[in-house]
Amino acid sequence: DSGVTQTPKHLITATGQRVTLRCSPRSGDLSVYWYQQSLDQGLQFLIQYYNGEERAKGNILERFSAQQFPDLHSELNLSSLELGDSALYFCASSYLAGESYNSPLHFGNGTRLTVT
Amino acid sequence: GQQVMQIPQYQHVQEGEDFTTYCNSSTTLSNIQWYKQRPGGHPVFLIQLVKSGEVKKQKRLTFQFGEAKKNSSLHITATQTTDVGTYFCAGPYEGGGSNYKLTFGKGTLLTVNP
Numbered sequence: 001d002s003g004v005t006q007t008p009k010h011l012i013t014a015t016g017q018r019v020t021l022r023c024s025p026r027s028g029d030l031s032v033y034w035y036q037q038s039l040d041q042g043l044q045f046l047i048q049y050y051n052g053e054e055r056a057k058g059n060i061l062e063r064f065s066a067q068q069f070p071d072l073h074s075e076l077n078l079s080s081l082e083l084g085d086s087a088l089y090f091c092a093s094s095y096l097a098g099e100s101y102n103s104p105l106h107f108g109n110g111t112r113l114t115v116t
Numbered sequence: 117g118q119q120v121m122q123i124p125q126y127q128h129v130q131e132g133e134d135f136t137t138y139c140n141s142s143t144t145l146s147n148i149q150w151y152k153q154r155p156g157g158h159p160v161f162l163i164q165l166v167k168s169g170e171v172k173k174q175k176r177l178t179f180q181f182g183e184a185k186k187n188s189s190l191h192i193t194a195t196q197t198t199d200v201g202t203y204f205c206a207g208p209y210e211g212g213g214s215n216y217k218l219t220f221g222k223g224t225l226l227t228v229n230p
Contacts, residue, residue, distance in 0.1 A: 002158070035220075041222075042220060043159070043204065045217050045219060048217065058217055104149060104161040107159045107160070
């Protein structure tokens with residue numbers, strides 16, 4: 001058990017809809033990351049938050065947004081969903097102190113999103 | 117942008133054979149991390165290498181970081197069925213400041229025939 005909690009485990013929705021994925025980081029971890037995993041693209045970095053603030057952005061679509069709340073949990077919002085958004089979405093957390101880059105990630109079990 | 121390439125994409129071995137996966141970055145990495153994802157599971161951190169030329173061992177697994185800090189390898193000796201999974205390397209973007217983006221390779225899927 002990594003200590004990172006993601007809900008829901010599975011989500012099935014229709015094109016054009018909007019969903020929210022939730023992540024609670026490991027106790028003590030300040031940084032949260034979101035990754036998208038699909039068969040042909042591997043693990044794609046979407047966005048990172050540190051202590052409530054956006055720290056880094058990857059290949060996140062404009063239809064997607066995220067935030068980290070004061071209690072450090074994070075939500076990833078996906079809107080105007082398309083078939084191609086079907087994937088496994090992972091949240092990960094790490095203890096990232098200041099400028100340290102050397103913080104291993106602890107992944108949650110993921111949310112499998114299916115867009116029909 | 118930074119790219120992390122991993123080869124091979126797939127590797128099937130007989131139990132007891134050795135296995136190696138290679139990771140190459142287009143830019144210098146401040147460190148490299150390795151993760152393992154079992155089928156149906158989530159990536160699990162294995163190890164981190166920081167120093168140029170560093171070699172670390174975990175039982176049958178040997179990890180190396182290249183002298184130029186642009187490549188790395190993971191070698192498994194005498195594979196077992198429990199080694200099945202996808203092995204990912206990942207490196208942070210060395211861009212200074214606080215721009216930390218852990219970029220993953222596409223992984224090497226290892227299957228082991230008992």
